[in-house]
Amino acid sequence: MKYAFYPGCSLEVxxxxxxLSVKAVAKTLGLELVEVDDWNCCGATEYFSQDELTACAVIARNLALVDPACGQITAPCAACFLNLKKVDRLMSEHPDLDQKINQAxxxxxxxYRPGSVQVRHLLEVIYKDVGEEGVKARVKRPLTGLRVAAYYGCQVVRPFKDFDDPEQPTTMDEILKWLGAEVxxxxxxxxxxxxxxxxxxxPEAFEMIRRLLYCAQQREADVIACACPMCQLNMDAYQGRVNGFFNTNFNLPILYFTQLLGVAFGLQPRExxxxxxxxxxxxxxAAKVGAA
Amino acid sequence: MSVTVKSKRFVDEVIEETPGGHRLRDCIQCGTCGGSCPSGAEMDYTPRKMIALVNAGRREEALSANTMWSCVSCYSCTSRCPHNIPVTDIMYTLKRMAIREGRVKDNDGPALARAFTHYVDKYGRSFEMGLATRYHLLNRPFAAMKMGGMGMAMFLRGRMAFTPSKIRNIGQLQAIINKARELGGAS
Known part of the structure; x- marks a missing residue:
C-alpha cells in the first residue's frame, strides 16, 4: 500500500x-511511505493565531505537492494531521475560501482540488489498513506483562470524529492488545x-501534565504510549521539571506507539x-519483555 | 443632511472571520464548553462567558481578556457543543483581532506566535533552537535559564539542532504567503 508521507518538523529532530520507528515499522508492515517532496511546516497552532488565510495557504501547499497517484496522505503528528485535514475540509465546505487559497x-x-487527497493519521492507517491479522502476523516478541497506558491527546481524535471516538477512543488500545500488551x-x-x-x-502547563502522569501511576502503567511529538515532549522532557514543581517522583517512560510495535516485531532498540x-x-x- | 454609517457590529466581525462562526448566535449558554476546558480555571472568562460577551457586543472586555491565550486548542469545547459552535476557531479569531487592535494585556502568546511564524516564513520549517533563543531570551530570560538543563539533555540525545533546516523551494512558499497576505488584507 502506497501513501504520501508528511513527517512534519518535529520528526526531523x-x-x-x-x-525512526515509523519508518522501521512501515517497512516491516509493507507500507510504502513516499515523503512529500519539499514539504513545509504546517504552522502548528501558531500560524492560525496570526493570519488565517495565510495559515491555510501554507498548509495547502503540502496538499498541492502530493503525487495525485497516491490519493492519500498520512501524518504521524497530531497537529500536522489536524491542520492538513482542517484545510482540506475548509476548502470543501467554503468555496470562497477555496478560491482565495487557490489564488495564493x-x-x-x-x-489543489479539495477532497482529492484523503488525510489520515498513521494510527488509522495501521488500525484499518493493516488491521489485526496484519499486525499479529508480524509479532515475534509479544509485549506480555507490559502495562501500557494508551494516550491519544486531543488532535488525533478532535474535532474530526470520523476515525475514532472523540471521548473514548480505542484504536491504539486495540493495536497494543494485538501486540500482547496489557492495556x-x-x-x-x-x-x-x-x-x-x-x-x-x-504552572498551567505543569498541572495538565501532572494529571496525565498521576493517572498512569495510579493505574500502575509501566509506560505511556502516545501518537504525537508534542504529547511526548511535554510528558517526557518536562517530567523532571514537573517533579521539581510538585515535589512528585514520577518516573514514567513516554514512548511512541510505533516504538512498541517495533519492539513486538523484534526490531533492534536503536532502529x-x-x-x-x-x-x-x-x-x-528489558525487565518485562526481555532483551532484544 | 447627514448620513449615519453604522459600523459593523463586533459579533458580525467575529462571525465573518470564522468559518461556521454564525452558529455562535445559537449559543444556549449551557456551559458545556467551559466545563470541558482544561484551562477554564485560568481564564478571565470561560468560553461560555466569552461567547456571551461577543454576542453582547462587548468588544473591549472580550479582546483584552486572557481567555483565548489560555486556549490549548484541545477542541473539547468544539467537539461537545450541542449546537456545533466552532469554539476553538472563535478563540483563534479573537486572538487575531486582539493582536490587530493592540489589546493584548501582559501575555506571551502573541510573541510566541510571531516568533514561530517568523521561522516558517523564512525557512519553510519550524526551528526549535531558534524559537528558544528568539522567543525565550527576548521575552523571558529567567525561564530560558531554567530550560537550560533540559535543553542540554535534549541536545545530548540528538533532539535539538543548532541550525534550521530549510526547504528547497522557499521562493515558491514565500510567493504563496505574500499573495495570501495581500488577499487577506493582513500585514
Missing part, C-alpha cells in the same frame, strides 16, 4: 525516535498535554530510536 497557491504555480484503563486518555502552554505559562527519551524506557522493556 526532537521526535527523531518517532521518525497559483502565485507559486500550484493548485490499563486510562480515563484521561483524551485530556490535553497542555500543547504549547509550557512556553507561555508553566526504533530508544535512548532518545529523557526518562529511560529500556530498563522496563
Amino acid at each position: 526532537n521526535a527523531a525516535a518517532y521518525d 497557491l497559483a502565485a507559486g504555480g500550484l493548485k 490499563v484503563d486510562y480515563p484521561v486518555k483524551t485530556h490535553c498535554c497542555s500543547g504549547h502552554m509550557t512556553q507561555i505559562s508553566e 526504533l530510536g530508544f535512548g532518545k527519551e529523557l526518562v529511560a524506557a529500556e530498563p522496563v522493556i
Whole structure:
C-alpha cells in the first residue's frame, strides 16, 4: 500500500525516535511511505493565531505537492494531521475560501482540488489498513506483562470524529492488545498535554501534565504510549521539571506507539530510536519483555 | 443632511472571520464548553462567558481578556457543543483581532506566535533552537535559564539542532504567503 508521507518538523529532530520507528515499522508492515517532496511546516497552532488565510495557504501547499497517484496522505503528528485535514475540509465546505487559497497557491504555480487527497493519521492507517491479522502476523516478541497506558491527546481524535471516538477512543488500545500488551484503563486518555502552554505559562502547563502522569501511576502503567511529538515532549522532557514543581517522583517512560510495535516485531532498540527519551524506557522493556 | 454609517457590529466581525462562526448566535449558554476546558480555571472568562460577551457586543472586555491565550486548542469545547459552535476557531479569531487592535494585556502568546511564524516564513520549517533563543531570551530570560538543563539533555540525545533546516523551494512558499497576505488584507 502506497501513501504520501508528511513527517512534519518535529520528526526531523526532537521526535527523531518517532521518525525512526515509523519508518522501521512501515517497512516491516509493507507500507510504502513516499515523503512529500519539499514539504513545509504546517504552522502548528501558531500560524492560525496570526493570519488565517495565510495559515491555510501554507498548509495547502503540502496538499498541492502530493503525487495525485497516491490519493492519500498520512501524518504521524497530531497537529500536522489536524491542520492538513482542517484545510482540506475548509476548502470543501467554503468555496470562497477555496478560491482565495487557490489564488495564493497559483502565485507559486500550484493548485489543489479539495477532497482529492484523503488525510489520515498513521494510527488509522495501521488500525484499518493493516488491521489485526496484519499486525499479529508480524509479532515475534509479544509485549506480555507490559502495562501500557494508551494516550491519544486531543488532535488525533478532535474535532474530526470520523476515525475514532472523540471521548473514548480505542484504536491504539486495540493495536497494543494485538501486540500482547496489557492495556490499563486510562480515563484521561483524551485530556490535553497542555500543547504549547509550557512556553507561555508553566504552572498551567505543569498541572495538565501532572494529571496525565498521576493517572498512569495510579493505574500502575509501566509506560505511556502516545501518537504525537508534542504529547511526548511535554510528558517526557518536562517530567523532571514537573517533579521539581510538585515535589512528585514520577518516573514514567513516554514512548511512541510505533516504538512498541517495533519492539513486538523484534526490531533492534536503536532502529526504533530508544535512548532518545529523557526518562529511560529500556530498563522496563528489558525487565518485562526481555532483551532484544 | 447627514448620513449615519453604522459600523459593523463586533459579533458580525467575529462571525465573518470564522468559518461556521454564525452558529455562535445559537449559543444556549449551557456551559458545556467551559466545563470541558482544561484551562477554564485560568481564564478571565470561560468560553461560555466569552461567547456571551461577543454576542453582547462587548468588544473591549472580550479582546483584552486572557481567555483565548489560555486556549490549548484541545477542541473539547468544539467537539461537545450541542449546537456545533466552532469554539476553538472563535478563540483563534479573537486572538487575531486582539493582536490587530493592540489589546493584548501582559501575555506571551502573541510573541510566541510571531516568533514561530517568523521561522516558517523564512525557512519553510519550524526551528526549535531558534524559537528558544528568539522567543525565550527576548521575552523571558529567567525561564530560558531554567530550560537550560533540559535543553542540554535534549541536545545530548540528538533532539535539538543548532541550525534550521530549510526547504528547497522557499521562493515558491514565500510567493504563496505574500499573495495570501495581500488577499487577506493582513500585514
